[in-house]
Amino acid sequence: MTAPKLALSEQAAADITADVVVVGTVQQDGGGFALAPGADAVDAAFDGSLVDILTSLGASGKAEEVVKVPTLGKLKAGVVLAVGLGKQDPTPEQVRRAAGASARALTGVKRACTLLSQVDLQAAIEGTVLGAYNFTEYKSDAGDGPVGRVDFAAENSKENKATLKAATAIAEAVATARDLINTPPNDLFPASFADRAVKLGEAAGLTVEVLDEKALRRGGFGGILGVGTGSSRLPRLVRLSYKGPRASKKVALVGKGITFDTGGISLKPPASMEEMTSDMSGAAAVVASVVLAAKLKYPLEVIATVPIAENMPSGTSYRPGDVLTMYGGKTVEVLNTDAEGRLILADAIVRAGEDNPDYLIETATLTGAQLVALGKRTAGVMGSDGFRDRVARIGQAVGENAWAMPLPEELRGDLDSRIADLANVTGHRWGGMLAAGLFLKEFVPADLEWAHIDVAGPAYNSGGAHGYTARGGTGVPVRTIAAVLADIAENG
Ligand code: BES
Ligand code: MN
Ligand code: ZN
Numbered sequence: 001m002t003a004p005k006l007a008l009s010e011q012a013a014a015d016i017t018a019d020v021v022v023v024g025t026v027q028q029d030g031g032g033f034a035l036a037p038g039a040d041a042v043d044a045a046f047d048g049s050l051v052d053i054l055t056s057l058g059a060s061g062k063a064e065e066v067v068k069v070p071t072l073g074k075l076k077a078g079v080v081l082a083v084g085l086g087k088q089d090p091t092p093e094q095v096r097r098a099a100g101a102s103a104r105a106l107t108g109v110k111r112a113c114t115l116l117s118q119v120d121l122q123a124a125i126e127g128t129v130l131g132a133y134n135f136t137e138y139k140s141d142a143g144d145g146p147v148g149r150v151d152f153a154a155e156n157s158k159e160n161k162a163t164l165k166a167a168t169a170i171a172e173a174v175a176t177a178r179d180l181i182n183t184p185p186n187d188l189f190p191a192s193f194a195d196r197a198v199k200l201g202e203a204a205g206l207t208v209e210v211l212d213e214k215a216l217r218r219g220g221f222g223g224i225l226g227v228g229t230g231s232s233r234l235p236r237l238v239r240l241s242y243k244g245p246r247a248s249k250k251v252a253l254v255g256k257g258i259t260f261d262t263g264g265i266s267l268k269p270p271a272s273m274e275e276m277t278s279d280m281s282g283a284a285a286v287v288a289s290v291v292l293a294a295k296l297k298y299p300l301e302v303i304a305t306v307p308i309a310e311n312m313p314s315g316t317s318y319r320p321g322d323v324l325t326m327y328g329g330k331t332v333e334v335l336n337t338d339a340e341g342r343l344i345l346a347d348a349i350v351r352a353g354e355d356n357p358d359y360l361i362e363t364a365t366l367t368g369a370q371l372v373a374l375g376k377r378t379a380g381v382m383g384s385d386g387f388r389d390r391v392a393r394i395g396q397a398v399g400e401n402a403w404a405m406p407l408p409e410e411l412r413g414d415l416d417s418r419i420a421d422l423a424n425v426t427g428h429r430w431g432g433m434l435a436a437g438l439f440l441k442e443f444v445p446a447d448l449e450w451a452h453i454d455v456a457g458p459a460y461n462s463g464g465a466h467g468y469t470a471r472g473g474t475g476v477p478v479r480t481i482a483a484v485l486a487d488i489a490e491n492g
Pocket of ligand 2 (some may be wrong): 261338339340341
């Protein structure tokens, strides 16, 4: 996609050389709404009547509402676009969503200037870039492009320039993940995904390694091979390593890269199966995150281990009843070939553990049960207690709505197998997200600080666009991972 050009601007409201000026509106506790901070000078050009004018046009300040007012020569800009922030004392997430809604409403506009940056610069930038995202790779006619350039009303200070750079890089990382997710499975398969990861990694100066099916066989990656050999397009394991200046901590990232999940021999029903193009969202997120870590020069060592396979039914597929010998030697009885994510992740987690990291962040579109428990927009976070809570808290702070979930001991026995060390599913539907987490736990080195983020719902928006979230791949949990890395860099 073509991202808008971004800049900081110190122009006075009356002189803003843009086609559209974006102002925020905020609902007041006592009823009615007010203009958000930064809009006073624009209001002055309307002799203080902007709220009245907006009211007459039906505005209320509610979140993501967009109302346009022609300036008729009162400002250089021809249009004021008022976007609702929702309730009073807006959080960064309210700003991000409003910025996203405004960017979507600016499609086709050459140049805009936003005053939302006066409320929160970083959130305004992230929301604007992400709201402008549109995946048009496969459209013969891409239509009006996103807004061409956005100026953020803010002092051109060193600090604000650094914020612009960081926020842009974070939003671009999310867009990278979205692009990978939105690429259809006939074009994004294990080898082509690995190639794209390598290109992204090399461009960012990372050390890259790709294991093809032969190397996987030599290495004994039974989980990845078991899942991946039902497809004519054989599996890969990609490793991307970044070592920052004065790296204090080592963080392992692991993400599920199922380029398409049919369920395999335990075939899924046809309804919405096409959404399983997004079953590599975890992999996309960790690839984008390690590249981002390098771009922002985090003082960390970050190593992404990315298992990639396509889960297909065929004469070479693995079967219910098969026993796989995983990387590291544990054996798993496959009772359902649709519980494939945990099998490729187990191999990758054991491999990632060999690097002796201080932390492991692993993310996956792992279970339908995540959707049942938490819905489409809230990720479930499991893992070691302290780190799990830290990741969930940071996920909430960045607006990705992560929620801590338990790994109840009593469920573990339900994964016992008659003939192998472990079965890949329990015999019941209770706590399916937690059972998957307990399965993964068997492969995590003891005492490693570990978080598993199940993004089955949040990774993919099957409804309409909202806030800064387009239809299709969302890029969740890239911003959570980025913020956790920044937090580890700062606080250990
Ligand atoms: N990729 C799916 C999980 C999923 C479901 C992601 C819906 C996004 C939306 C995963 O591989 C899967 O099929 N899980 C099974 C596990 C079950 C067989 C224990 C599920 O959740 O049904
Ligand atoms: Mn599956
Ligand atoms: Zn899957």
